[in-house]
Amino acid sequence: MIFKLEAKDGLARSGTITTLKGPISTPVFMPVGTQASVKSLDPNDLHAVNAQIILGNTYHLYLRPGVDLINRFGGLSKFMGWNGPVLTDSGGFQGFSLGRLRKIDEEGIVFTSHLDGSSHIFTAEKVIQYQELLGSDIAMPLDWCVELPSELDKLEMSVKRTTLWAGRSVAAKTKNTYALFGIIQGGTEKHLRELSAKEITYLNFDGYAIGGLSVGEPKSKMYEIAAFTSELLPTDKPRYLMGVGSPEDLVECVGIGMDMFDCSLPTRVARNGSLFTPEGRINILGKRFRNMMSPPQENCDCYTCQNFTASYLSHLFRAKELLAYRLASIHNLRFIIRLMAELKLAINNGEFKEYREKFLMKYCPTNESTRLSQKQKWLDYQNETYGR
C-alpha cells in the first residue's frame, strides 16, 4: 500500500491510497458490509454510488460463513462479487457493541456466538490470521474499545492492552500484500491519547486509526479528541477515524486532517426512511412526501433521485416493499460519497474553509438527544440480535 498526499488546505488533506486492488481517493467514506453485503445493495449499486472501498466485519464473517470458506473463494472481495479493495475490522468494536456477549482479558476477547452460543477467543494473532484468510487490503489489529464515559483505570488498561496486541499483530503478519493500520485508544483523556499515539506510531504501521470515539461521548468532545489525536499522527500515513459518518461529522473531521471514515449510519437510517439532503435528514414517511412529484432530493445525481419521485419512495416505505430499503440506501451512500468528493475538490482548490462554512450553514444536524437515543436503540438491537 502506498499513500500519496496530494494537497493540504489548513489541516484538511487530499490524497491517494494505492492498494493491489486499485486506488482510493481520500478523503474517503467506506460503506459497511458487515456480513459480506452492504445491506440491500449489490456490487453494481456500490460502483454506481462510486464506492471505492468497503468494510467487512471480521467477527461476523468468522462466525458466518467462516473465514476458511471465504478464503477458498478467493477472499472477501471476490466472494461477494465486489472485486474492489476491502478493509476489515478486528472484532475490537464488537468487543464494545456486543457488551453482553464477551469477556476481555490480556489474552484477547472471548465472544459467545449469537448463532449457537459457542465460545470463540479472538487474540491479536488469530485476528491477523483471519484477516489474511479474508484477503483484506487493509487489516486492523485487535484493540480494546471502551464505552464513554469510563473510569480512568479502564481507559488506561484499554491503551495498555491495545498497544500489547498491536505489537503482537505486527509480529503475526505473514504477508506483504496488504496494509496493517495501528489503532489509537485512550477515550477522552488527552494524556492517554498521547501515550497511545506514541506507543502505536513506534510500531510503524501503514496507517493510523483513531478508535474509541463516537461511543457515547458528546459530539463536541468527539471533535476535540479527534482533532487532538490527529495532530499526534505522522503526516505521511493515512488517518482513519473509526465509526464516524454523519454528514456534519465527516465535514468537521476532514477539517481536522482525517482521511478515512466508516459508519453504518447512512445505510442504517436509510432503512428507516431517513434520507440525507443538503438541509439535513428528512423522513420520507412524513405526510408531505406522499404527493411529492419531485425526487427525494432535487438535483441529486443518485439512481434513486434520477428515477423515482419522493411519493413513490414514500409509498414503498409505507407498503414495506423491499425495494424501499435499497433505493434509500443508494441515495444516502451517494450523498455521503459525493460529499467526500466535493470535500476533496475543495481541498485541492484551497477552498475547504468556504465549503465547510457553506455546508454547515445549510445543513441542520439531527439534534443530539435524538441522535444519542437512536444510537442507543441500535446498540440495544445489536445486543438483542447478536447477544444471547
Place this chain on the structure above:
Amino acid sequence: MIFKLEAKDGLARSGTITTLKGPISTPVFMPVGTQASVKSLDPNDLHAVNAQIILGNTYHLYLRPGVDLINRFGGLSKFMGWNGPVLTDSGGFQGFSLGRLRKIDEEGIVFTSHLDGSSHIFTAEKVIQYQELLGSDIAMPLDWCVELPSELDKLEMSVKRTTLWAGRSVAAKTKNTYALFGIIQGGTEKHLRELSAKEITYLNFDGYAIGGLSVGEPKSKMYEIAAFTSELLPTDKPRYLMGVGSPEDLVECVGIGMDMFDCSLPTRVARNGSLFTPEGRINILGKRFRNMMSPPQENCDCYTCQNFTASYLSHLFRAKELLAYRLASIHNLRFIIRLMAELKLAINNGEFKEYREKFLMKYCPTNESTRLSQKQKWLDYQNETYGR
C-alpha cells in the same frame, strides 16, 4: 390493442399483442407487482429479466397509495418507473384470497380494509373507473372467483354474477386507450364453463381470461378444465390463464393454447430460497450449496447466476441479508421468462411437442401435497396480513 397470431403448433400459439406502451410477445409470463413493486426488484431488474408486461393489483393499489394519487402521477406504469405495459386485476381474486375480509352480493364485493378496518365496495363500474385511473393497458372486469371444491349452486351463482358484472363493465368503459378482457368462471363444471364462455364471448372483449382455477383443485383437474375452456374461446383473441405460473404448468398450459399467465409463485418462493432449475426447484439453504463455487444454475444467463456463486447466495439467505431476496427473484423470473421465450421459439419452429417432452422429462415438479400446503400457507398469510 391488437393481437396477431404468428404461429400455431398443435394447440400451442405464438403471437404478438400490441399496446400503446409497446408490443408483448406471446406466450408471456407477467410478473406480479401487487403494490406497485415486483417485490425486491426495480424497473432495471425487470428489463434485465426481459419482462414485457407486469401485473398490478387494483384492490391493493386502491387502498394504498390510492388510485387518484397514481392517476396524478401519470398512471401505475409511470408511478413505479416501469414505463412498460401493465395489466391490472379487478379485485375479484382478492374476493377469494381475502376470505375473512369480504362480503359478496349481486352489487359487488365489500372489502374490509386490512389497513384501517374501513369498508369499501367494489362494483363492476367502480373497478373499471379505478383501472382507468391506474392507466392500465389491459384491464379486467370484476368477477367472482370461488374456491374449489364448491357447491354447484355457488358455482352457478359465480357464473351468473360474473356475466352480469362483465356486461356492466363493458358499459362502464369510457376510453379506447386500453384493452378490457372477459373472465370465464365455472369452477370444474364443464357445463358451467361452457355457459360462462358463451355469455362472456358474446360481449366481444379484447381478450379472454380463465379465472377460478388453481384455487384448490388437483393439478390434473386444472389442466383438464383449462384445456376444455381454452377450446371454447375465439382463436383471434389472446387467452389468459389467471394465477398460473409454475414451470410445468406454464409448459402444459401453453400446450393447450393459452397465451398469457401471471403468478406470484416465482418471486414468492424465491424469497424463501427456492430457485428454479431445469431439474426442478432447489432450496439454496440446503447444506450442499454452502461450499458450491458454481452459480445456482449452470449456464443460466440471469444476472445472479452470471455474477454470484451458489455459496454466496446461500450465505446471504442464512444471514438474512436483503440482497438475497432480490438475487433469487431475479433468477426465478429470468428462468420463467426465458422458458416462455423458448416455448415461443419451439412453437414457431413446429417443435413444441419435442420441447415439452424434453422439458417435462427433466423437470421434477414439487410434489402435489407440498405444493398445496405451501399454497395454503400463503393464503393463510394473506388473510393474517391483510385480513383483520
